[in-house]
Amino acid sequence: MSTARIGPKHQMTIREEAFQRLGLQPGEFLEVQVRGDALYLVPQKLIPRGQAWFWSQDWQEREREAEVAIAEGELSDTFESAEDLVRHLRDSTPR
Numbered sequence: 001m002s003t004a005r006i007g008p009k010h011q012m013t014i015r016e017e018a019f020q021r022l023g024l025q026p027g028e029f030l031e032v033q034v035r036g037d038a039l040y041l042v043p044q045k046l047i048p049r050g051q052a053w054f055w056s057q058d059w060q061e062r063e064r065e066a067e068v069a070i071a072e073g074e075l076s077d078t079f080e081s082a083e084d085l086v087r088h089l090r091d092s093t094p095r
Contacts (some may be wrong), residue, residue, distance in 0.1 A: 002018065028043060028044060028045075029045075030043055030044060031043075
């Protein structure tokens with residue numbers, strides 16, 4: 001276990017061992033959680049607001065389903081036109 005001292009500007013240094021073990025990089029963000037009388041620092045990856053939809057739980061589940069389908073060879077043919085694609089999607093969508 002290592003210790004860290006809080007500096008005059010409320011800053012602290014993360015020891016190299018912990019920094020490397022968690023794969024941290026300078027400039028990354030940590031969420032600060034207070035639980036009881038303990039302080040937890042949890043690494044965070046911030047994403048641009050315009051990309052938040054992609055990282056939603058629902059979208060990520062659909063991404064995993066698509067990856068499985070692709071791995072199992074469930075692919076459509078190529079299409080000569082956008083109209084052919086739309087027709088294929090309409091015909092294959094359950095109603």
